[in-house]
Ligand SMILES: Nc1ncnc2c1ncn2[C@@H]1O[C@H](COP(=O)(O)OP(=O)(O)OP(=O)(O)O)[C@@H](O)[C@H]1O
């Protein structure tokens with residue numbers, strides 16, 4: 066089997082604390098305060114190191130190879146670095162160290178909401194998102210009916226600006242687009258949490274179908290074990306930015322993850 | 331026997347990067363997206379208005395009326411003999427084009443934070459699209475100006491367009507690049523210092539008065555003229571009147587300085603934009 070994603074020694078450093086005040090005037094005040102050794106007027110009370118440039122490694126030295134057609138669950142506690150990893154793979158932000166390689170196009174659904182434009186209608190947003198994925202207008206037009214049907218958004222709402230959608234409708238449309246547009250890799254970060262049960266089941270069915278019939282690779286994050294077991298065939302566990310359970314069948318990863326939580330607590 | 335093919339990746343992202351990466355091939359692949367952004371700019375602005383795109387003509391006409399009244403009739407500033415309508419309309423049109431390019435580029439990161447945080451596409455697609463939509467608006471206004479021009483020539487006004495006017499597309503590129511370049515510099519800086527957006531709004535408003543928009547360069551006293559060399563917008567403004575109306579003065583040095591500073595500004599703008607694009611989502 067071919068490799069779809071290869072991650073080498075990937076690390077991400079985030080700076081913590083106040084990097085700057087974000088207001089030019091206050092930065093200048095603070096600068097002069099330091100220059101003349103007087104009390105900084107912008108120093109927060111009860112907080113010693115406002116200018117602490119220290120940060121932390123949200124991800125450190127991740128090495129991972131994901132086979133084409135696999136549905137990988139990324140498990141880990143809050144703040145383990147799951148979203149950070151998916152954000153880097155989706156090219157929202159850059160790695161501090163290391164690199165990754167991808168074969169094929171990536172469609173991502175990061176947390177709630179996609180890159181919809183609020184003033185445009187659902188239909189217009191479908192074209193927009195298609196273009197964002199690098200698709201030609203014609204290709205999108207061919208899939209349009211299928212996408213609308215899958216999202217179950219009725220014909221009144223599809224021509225309404227998406228700012229008037231409910232949060233579930235938002236996610237349904239986002240998911241329908243990502244699932245139907247031609248990409249080889251699908252990234253989903255806690256997206257099914259707001260969809261209703263019926264849609265959730267349908268979405269899982271769709272992802273399974275895409276993966277089994279079209280060989281699409283799926284990277285999936287969810288805190289709902291039911292969904293994870295239903296969808297994924299493999300899993301890894303992240304802890305404090307490191308992979309602590311290497312790629313293995315999802316049940317095994319799940320069990321180890323539960324053990325880890327048990328022993329950590 | 332299994333033959334291992336060297337792995338062919340479609341995409342490689344590394345922490346190491348160049349100072350500037352145009353990603354030209356990617357931009358071309360995303361041309362449909364640029365078109366969509368262009369069209370989005372157009373649609374969203376006029377979605378809930380009655381007159382729609384007619385505003386493109388109405389607003390410069392209103393400005394023209396007020397400027398002609400305030401600067402022409404009351405302050406009595408000359409127009410080098412150019413009919414007021416042509417003089418003020420032309421100036422407003424070009425200045426608006428420049429300042430729209432600048433304004434829409436300057437807000438890119440903050441205005442699109444939502445989208446940038448969710449999906450990837452070459453971010454440069456946004457300033458390219460906003461520049462094209464400013465250009466489009468300007469061309470509508472320009473068509474109107476041509477109607478006025480024909481009318482004034484037919485009624486015997488002393489305005490004479492020259493053959494150089496055919497270089498107008500180059501001037502649009504020049505002004506657009508200048509505006510978008512300055513805008514990109516501000517787009518990077520405002521992500522760090524939000525108060526710069528207020529500075530910019532005020533600065534742009536005042537900058538019009540230290541640029542030969544509502545007065546010709548010939549009306550500027552000799553000892554002040556040196557300052558206009560440092561304003562890269564002066565040269566195209568004055569050049570426009572020479573090309574289309576056949577009246578005006580612009581020293582060659584002023585044109586050279588403007589062209590060189592435009593190139594420098596665009597280059598710096600692109601570098602800052604590229605650096606900001608990489609880590610902007612971490613600090614917002
Ligand atoms: N832009 C940022 N600046 C500084 N720290 C950040 C930034 N984004 C994330 N972090 C930190 O990085 C760590 C990992 O965050 P991440 O969002 O990847 O966690 P997660 O595994 O997705 O958690 P959850 O299950 O809650 O979604 C957290 O400690 C978070 O505070």
Ligand SMILES: [Mg+2]
Pocket residue numbers: 147148149254
């Ligand atoms: Mg997360």
